[in-house]
Amino acid sequence: MPAHPAGPRHEDIVHAAAIGEVPHDLNALSPAVWPLTAERVDGVLSVAGVPATDAVAEFGSPLFMLDEKHFRAAARSYAEAYAGADVYYAAKAFLTTRVARWAVEEGLRIDVCTLGEMEVALRAGVPGESLLFHGNNKSVAELRRALEVGVGRIVIDSVTEIERLADLARALGVRPKVLVRVTVGVEAHTHEFIATAHEDQKFGLALAGGVAFAAAQTVASEPAMELIGLHSHIGSQIFDAAGFEVAAHRMAGLVADLVNSGIAVAELNLGGGMGIAYTDDEDPPQVADMAKQLTAIVTRECELAGVPVPRLAVEPGRAIVGSAGITVYEVGTVKAVDLGGRSRLYVSVDGGMSDNIRTALYGADYTVVLANRESVADPVVARVVGKHCESGDVVVRDAWLPGDVRAGDLLAVAATGAYCRSMASNYNYLPRPAVVSAASGECQVMLRRETLDDLLAADAGVD
Ligand code: LLP
Numbered sequence: 001m002p003a004h005p006a007g008p009r010h011e012d013i014v015h016a017a018a019i020g021e022v023p024h025d026l027n028a029l030s031p032a033v034w035p036l037t038a039e040r041v042d043g044v045l046s047v048a049g050v051p052a053t054d055a056v057a058e059f060g061s062p063l064f065m066l067d068e069k070h071f072r073a074a075a076r077s078y079a080e081a082y083a084g085a086d087v088y089y090a091a092k093a094f095l096t097t098r099v100a101r102w103a104v105e106e107g108l109r110i111d112v113c114t115l116g117e118m119e120v121a122l123r124a125g126v127p128g129e130s131l132l133f134h135g136n137n138k139s140v141a142e143l144r145r146a147l148e149v150g151v152g153r154i155v156i157d158s159v160t161e162i163e164r165l166a167d168l169a170r171a172l173g174v175r176p177k178v179l180v181r182v183t184v185g186v187e188a189h190t191h192e193f194i195a196t197a198h199e200d201q202k203f204g205l206a207l208a209g210g211v212a213f214a215a216a217q218t219v220a221s222e223p224a225m226e227l228i229g230l231h232s233h234i235g236s237q238i239f240d241a242a243g244f245e246v247a248a249h250r251m252a253g254l255v256a257d258l259v260n261s262g263i264a265v266a267e268l269n270l271g272g273g274m275g276i277a278y279t280d281d282e283d284p285p286q287v288a289d290m291a292k293q294l295t296a297i298v299t300r301e302c303e304l305a306g307v308p309v310p311r312l313a314v315e316p317g318r319a320i321v322g323s324a325g326i327t328v329y330e331v332g333t334v335k336a337v338d339l340g341g342r343s344r345l346y347v348s349v350d351g352g353m354s355d356n357i358r359t360a361l362y363g364a365d366y367t368v369v370l371a372n373r374e375s376v377a378d379p380v381v382a383r384v385v386g387k388h389c390e391s392g393d394v395v396v397r398d399a400w401l402p403g404d405v406r407a408g409d410l411l412a413v414a415a416t417g418a419y420c421r422s423m424a425s426n427y428n429y430l431p432r433p434a435v436v437s438a439a440s441g442e443c444q445v446m447l448r449r450e451t452l453d454d455l456l457a458a459d460a461g462v463d
Pocket of ligand 1: 092134236419
């Protein structure tokens with residue numbers, strides 16, 4: 001493809017300030033955000049020894065590349081940090097059969113929240129016993145299938161569900177192990193958390209007003225199921241253990257109340273939410289530190305309350321797969337937009353909100369670099385945008401890119417392993433990108449790129 005003919009007028013482009021310090025080296029790959037095996041080889045970004053240029057030549061663009069070594073290392077670090085506890089990989093972050101296999105091989109179980117996620121895990125050969133089933137509105141068909149395949153844990157999310165599950169369990173002659181999901185009045189996001197008196201949201205049963213206590217009592221008195229424990233999940237992309245601390249404190253109080261009324265609580269699942277760095281200036285807590293803190297809090301609170309310490313469980317998703325994945329895009333157009341004396345370079349890529357909705361939906365920040373070559377051109381303030389018919393279709397809102405970025409270049413966005421492909425859509429009839437796993441100098445397709453035929457297959461036609 002020829003270089004962009006008109007080209008931006010570099011002298012017009014903002015060279016400073018708007019988005020913080022100009023980075024020392026635009027070609028650098030900070031280990032905080034890039035996959036373990038990411039490096040530049042002859043200037044080209046490569047993952048596990050596979051140059052992004054080769055991967056795109058073979059599998060097309062946009063392309064998700066998932067670093068197997070990174071995923072396994074992250075999973076293993078959770079399994080080791082939580083030895084003596086259970087770690088469930090949260091499938092919603094990203095799941096394929098191969099991902100499920102990796103997770104289980106590294107000692108994790110899997111948390112699923114739909115029939116679809118359950119079937120992918122089962123197809124990978126994950127035993128039903130290793131699955132935990134979530135959801136605020138599990139259907140009868142989903143619950144029946146969960147019981148048929150012997151799902152290890154079902155998390156009860158409403159009073160309605162107790163009876164629904166009990167009826168099914170009786171009909172099938174099985175006795176599922178269940179946890180009651182508790183809304184503890186703690187909400188955590190990245191650097192802050194709020195503790196509120198009540199929770200105005202759809203998940204779980206409120207600790208406040210004894211709702212969760214009553215539900216646990218009902219479950220405990222229901223012979224068709226076994227109350228194995230309690231569950232709470234306080235949010236996602238959490239950096240501060242204080243939110244977990246308050247949740248653990250409150251949950252331990254409920255454990256004590258139940259135990260003191262003769263109801264055993266063997267497991268306490270504190271959910272997921274452990275944060276990762278999307279940009280270099282974010283500093284998430286170490287897995288082992290967080291594990292130590294959570295274990296200490298639960299132990300202390302239960303000992304203070306004089307009740308046996310339940311077995312701990314956690315459900316990380318993003319913290320395992322997030323930084324293992326990158327997205328590679330091809331640049332199609334480059335446009336300098338005048339902001340009244342300053343300008344911004346709009347760099348359009350061949351994907352967008354259909355493969356990464358997080359920027360539009362949550363205002364998420366990302367790190368982006370030129371992937372097919374190094375550049376010594378001056379940094380310019382850029383915005384990486386997609387190809388959708390929507391001005392909110394932004395991939396990276398504020399980025400420093402070399403001023404010579406041009407059509408035909410490849411850009412790589414870091415930390416797109418979680419909640420990008422899994423939340424992808426076909427908006428504007430864009431086929432969803434392929435996901436390849438990279439290991440030992442080779443890529444293997446995990447999810448093939450969709451084709452227009454895939455999209456048209458659902459169309460009933462005109463006759
Ligand atoms: N357990 C439960 C019950 C959850 O609801 C979630 C995430 C997790 C575990 C895993 O959370 P993680 O460790 O991945 O933060 N789409 C949003 C995130 C939604 C999270 C929903 N629940 C995003 O892209 O940031």
